[in-house]
Amino acid sequence: MSCRSRIFDFSALAGLLAALLLPASIQAQEQPPLEAFAMRPIILDVDLSPSGENLAVVRLPGQGENYVIQVFETADMSAAPYTLGSDTMDIIGINWANDERLLVRTRQPVEVPGRRVGYNTPGIGQPGRVKTYAYKLLSVGFDGGRWVELPSKSNIARFVSETVVQRLASPNVVHRLPDEDDWVLISWFGSNDVGTEIFRVNIEDGRSESLLQLSSSYFDYRFDYDGDLRIRSVVARNENRIYMQYRLKDETEWNEWLSFDVDDRRPLSVLGFVPGEPNQVYVLTAQNRDTDGIFLYDMTAPDAEAELLFAIDRYDAGNVVTACISWACIDGEEDPRLVGFYFVGDAPQIYYIDEEAELLQRSIDAALPPGNFNSIHDRAADDKFIVIQSTGPSEPGRYYLLTDKQQLQLIGRTTAVEPEQIGDSRVVWYEARDGMMLNAVLTLPPSGEPPYPTIANPHGGPQSRDSLHWNSSYWDEWPHLLASRGYAVLQPNFRGSTGFGYDYFAAGDRQWGYRMQDDVDDGMQFLVEQGIADPERMAIFGWSYGGYSAMVGAMREPNIYKCSIAGAGVSSMELIEKEEWNYRFREMFQRTRGGLSPIANMDDVNIPILLVHGDRDLIVPIRHSDLFALELERRGKPFRYEKLIDAAHTVDTLGFDHNMQFYTAMFDFLDNDCGF
Template identity: 35%
Template sequence: MNLKMKWWSPLAIAAAALIGSVQSAAAIATSAEASVPTAEAFARRPAIGSVDVSPDGKHVVAVISPDGKKRVVAIWDTADMEKAPFIIGSDDERADVVGAQFIKNDRLFVSTQQLRDFNPFTGQRERSFLQRSLILTLEGQPARTSLQFDGLSDTQQAVVGVGRLISDLPQDPQNIIVADPMRGDKYRLNLYSGRAERIERGSERFSSEIADMNGDIRAKSEFDFDNGAAYIGQWLKHPDTGEWAEHFRYYARDRQPIEIAGFSNDPNIVFVSKTEGRDRSAIYEYKIRERQFGDVAFAHPLFDATGVVRSRAKADFGEVVGFAYDGERPRTFYTDPNLDQAYKDLRQALNITTVPVSWTDIETGERSRFSVGDGADISLTATSDDRSVIIIAKSGPRVPPEYYILAGGRVRLLGRAYPELQAATLGDTTLIQYEARDGLMIPAFLTKPDPAAYGAGPYPTIITPHGGPWARDNLSWDVSGWTQYFAARGYAVLQPQFRGSQGWGERLWRAGDREWGRKMQDDNDDAARYLIAQGVAAPDRIAMHGYSYGGYASMMAAVRSNNIYQCAAAGAGPATIALFKKGTFNSRFLREFQHPTADGEDPLRRVNEINVPLFLYTGDRDTRVLPAESEAMAAAMRSAGKPVKLTILPDMEHTLNTWTPENFASILTSVETFFKNDCGPGGL
C-alpha cells in the first residue's frame, strides 16, 4: 500500500479553465432553458469548497474538483484574481484531498483520505478509509519536519501524517501545536526548521484538551465514576498558579452537558455552554478564581447557543466579536458593530431577501415570528486578520454553495460548487411546524417542486427522516441531493424533525426516549397526514426514504398497519435496535448517556407485518451499520414472501464524506427507479 503522497504544481491544468467558466456561468444560465438535472450533477465532487484566506490576506486557498471526481488544492493571489490559480495535486489515484486551510501566510494544513484494505495499527484486514494530515508550502512542497510520534512505525506515521491540529498559534510566526491522534501527546512544531518539541504527554485520564488563542492548553475533561455514576469533569488551569483543578461536572444519566465554549482575554473568565434549568443551551461567563458562574453572555430566545467568535485582528486580538447559534441553519450573532454592518451589507450585495416564519415554542407553546433567508443566505467563512479580505459563502436549499471574495472593496464570485445545477429548476424549501397526534409541535423542512413545471399539487411525496437519531436537518443545501433531486422531478419532500431530534430544545429531544418505532414513528406518519390535509401530498402516492437511523425508520414504515406509505427505501439502517444498543453499551459513558433511550420496535422481528415493498441499500465498507443488517432484513423478507430489493454499493462507507460520486449517483437513480417501478400500483 502506497501511503506517501507526491505533490506537484502544474500551472497549465484544466482547473484554471473550470474556475473561469464557473465565474461566467451566470451569462450562460440566463440563455439556457431550465432542465431536469442529472444524478451526476448532484453527485459530483464540489467544484469548489474548503475556502480559506491567509492571515495577511494575500492568498486564498480552496479545494477544487475540475472533473467532479478528483480533488486538488488551488491557490489564488488576491492582488491579481484574474490570474489562474496555482494548483497542487497528487499522483496517487487512491488519495483524495478533503480540506485545506492556512496556518501561516505561506503554510497550508491539508487533509486527505484514502481507501484501505488493511489497518496498520491493528494489523487486521479492514475495508475502510484512512485519514492523513500534512503541511505544504505555497509551492506545493511538503514542509520540513522531524515529527515522529512515540511508538509509531514509519508506516503508521505515514498514515497519520502530522496528526491533529490543536492551535495554529496566530501570534507565533513559525510554530503550531499538533497532537498525536493515537496517544494524545502535544507537540510544538516549527513549520520552517521542522523541529518538533513535545510539550505535554497524553493521558488516559484526560481528553478533549482545549488551547486558547495563544496556544496555552487551559481546559481538559476527565471521565470518571462517582459511586458508580459516570460523569465528565471539566478541569481548568488556574490563571495565577497554573495548577489544574476540576471546576464542574455533568453526569451521563442527567444528559445536561456543561462544556467550554471559548476563552476570553481575561485569564480568569471562560465561556461555558450549558442547558441546566433551560430548554435550550446558553453561554455563561465562568470565573475561575471564584469558581462560580456569572451572567449569561449569550442566549437565543428560540435556539441553542453553540460557540464564541473571537477576533484575530491585532487591534482587538482575542476580543469577543460574536456568538454562534443553531437557528434554522448555523448562524452568528455579531456583537462587533463593524462585522455586523459588513454582514448586513454583504447580504444586500448578494441579493439576500428574507421571509417571515411563524413559530410555536415547543416548550412553552408561545407564538412568535422570525425571519429567514428566502431560498439562500450567507455566512462569513474566513477573514484576513485585518478583515480587509473576507470569504463569503452563499447557499440555501435551492442555491448550491457559491463562494465570493471581498477584497479592495469589491465583491466577486470565486466559484460555484455545483455549476451544472445553475440552470436547473429546483424546489422551494420552507421551515414549518405541524402538530403531532399528542399535541407536540414538530419542526420540519418542506420542499415543493416548481409549480410552473408541476402545477399546484398535490404531489407524489417522500418523507425523509434524518439519521442519528440525535441529529437534525437545516435550512441549507442538501449535499446528499435527496431533496432537490426529487423536487426537480415533481416530488414534494418533507424532512421531519421528529421527537428525539437534537438542536430544537430539550423537550423535543427527550420526548424520543425509548420511542424507536413508536411515537418517533408516529411523528413521521403525522407529517404525511399533515401534508395530505394541506393539499401538498397525494394520499395514494407517499413513500419514505431514510438513511442510518432514517433507514431504520423506513424499515419500520413498511411495518405500519393501515399504511399511509406505498413503499419505503432504507439506506444502511439497523434491522434491530440491538446493534445500536450494543454500541452504546460497550461505551462506559454512552451506557448511561444514550443506551437507556434506545428502546422500541425491531423491524426484523416484525417482518410478517410488512405490507408494502421495501428497497434496501448499504455500502460494502460500512463499519458503523454493517451490511449484514440489510442482508438479514432482505433474507427474512424473502423467506416471508415479502417484496424486497437489496443493493450493496462498492467502496462505500457509512458517512457521506467518504462516498464517491458513483455512490451518490447510484443511490439517487436506484431509489428513483424503485419509486417509479415498484412503489404501489403504477409507481410513485
C-alpha cells in the first residue's frame, strides 16, 4: 500500500499506445489489434473532491498491471499528480470521503474451505477449496498518507469466511455523515444467518461501532440526508410477498407500507428522499401501468394516492436527476432540486423539467461530437468544475473536465480503439414467430458489404437489456470487437428482458430455452430476410444467461447456427436452483425461471461449441461447464474448452491475459471450427 513517486511514468504504455493512438484517418484503414480490446479500461473511475480542488482518476498504467489512483489539482491539470497504489493492490473504485481523504475499493483473490460439495472445486462433485475474491474498503490521504482498512478486521472477523463462500459480499459505504467529517456509515453483509450489519466507521483510524443489525429478512434499507435509517424492505416468505416499512422523521416506530406479491413481480424501489421534505420520497413502480413510472409518495399520508411525476409508453422510467451529485446532495453542499428524469429508450436519455439544467446540457452537447450521451459524472459544490462522461453507440468513452462552464479539457479515454474502427450500431424491431414485437441492437462492420457473417449475442441476466450505450464494460465491447473483425452482431432483447414494461418482461416466465430461444433465432432470420446476415455463416455467442442460450443454441433442430460460444453458461437448471436461488429471498422468484436444461439434452448437440469459464465464478460455478464438457466428451461431440484461471463471473475480473486467451481462442474457433 505504498505511495509511489509523484511523477507518473507512462513508459509501460508508450509502445502500445503509439501504435493504437494513430490519427483517425490512418486508424480507420486498419483493424485494431486484439490487444486494444483485451486491455482493461484505461480510465476506470473519475471523482472530484467535494470542494472541487482535486480530481482523482483511477488509471491503468500498462497492460497486465493493476490500477493506480492519480490525484490532480484542478487548477493546474498539467502539474504532476500524486500517484497512489501498489503492484499487489487491485483497485476497483474510489470516492472522496472529504477533501483530504479518499475511500478506495480493492479486490484480492482468496481460497477458503468449500462449503458446498463441488461448488467450483477442481474435482467435479468433490469437496475442496473454493476460489473467489474478497473485497476491502480502505481510506487514504490524497497524498498517499495513512492507509486504513475500514472497518478494522477485529470488527468483521466473524463474517469473512461465510461471506466469501456464499456471496461476493463486501463493505459498502451507505452514507457520508454530513455533520461528522471523519465518519461514514458502512454496511457489511455477513451471511444468510447473520444478515447485514451497519457500522459507523472513522476514516482516519478505522475505529468502528455497530449501529444496528438486520436479519436476512430485511434488505434494501434507505437512509435520509441526515444518515437516519428511514425505510427498509421485508421478505414475508410465508405470505409470498415483499413489503416496505417506514418511520417518520424523528420517530422510532416502524410502520408497514407499500407491498407487492412476488407472483406479480411488480417491485417498488425508493429512489431517494425529497430535499426539504423529510417524509416524502421518490418511488419507481408501475402501479397500474405496464411500464415503470416515477411517483411522489408522502409517508405522512400512507393511504393517499401517489403523484405520478414521470412515465412514458414502451420504456420503463429509470431515476430522478437532481442538480447535484449524491455525496454533495447528502451533505446539503449543493442545490438538490429535481431537474429531470433519466430513462433508457433506444439509448440513455434525460427528460428535463428545469430550464437552467437543460441549457447546461445543450451547451455540453454542442461542444462534443453529435450522437453521444454526455452525462454529468461529477461536479463540485459551486459548479466551478464539472466532470463529463461521453459515451455512444460507437464511442467507448471519454472523460472531460468542464471549468467555469466554459473551458472543456479532455481527462482521458477509456480505450485506445477509435470509433471509426468499430462500425455502426442501431436499434431494430422485429416480429417473433408468435407475433410479439421485439427490440434488438444491431452492430455492423466498419467495412465490407452484406450479407455479413453474423453472430447472435444474447445478453446475460436474463433480467437485463441491451441499448445503444457503451459503458466501458466488456459486455458492450464484445459486439464491437466482433464487428471490427467483419461480423455483424445482433443483441436481441428477447422476452423476459427488462426495461420495456411488465408484459414484455413477464412473457419470458419459464421460457428458458423455449420462446426466449425462439426470439434469438427469429432475430437472426429477420436479418437474413433483410439481406444483412449470410445464412451459411451464422453463430451464437453469449455470457452467463447468454452462455446458457448459446448452449441451447447448439441443440436446435433444424439449426441455423454453424457453431456456438458459451461463456460462463448455466448447463443445469437443477444445479443453478441449488446454488443461487437459496440465497436470501431469491428463491421466491424461482418460479419465473424454468425451461430446458442443457445437460439433460446433450444428445441433441449438433454443432461445434467453445466453452469459456472462470474458475473463481461463484454466480455460475465452473462446475456447469465442467459437467457440460464431460458429457460432450463422452458423446464424441466436437468442442473446445478454455478455462480462465483466476477469473470470476463478472467481466471486470477478466484481465488482459484472460481476454487475450479468450479472444485468440474465439477467433481461431470461428475461423477453423465454424468454417467462416
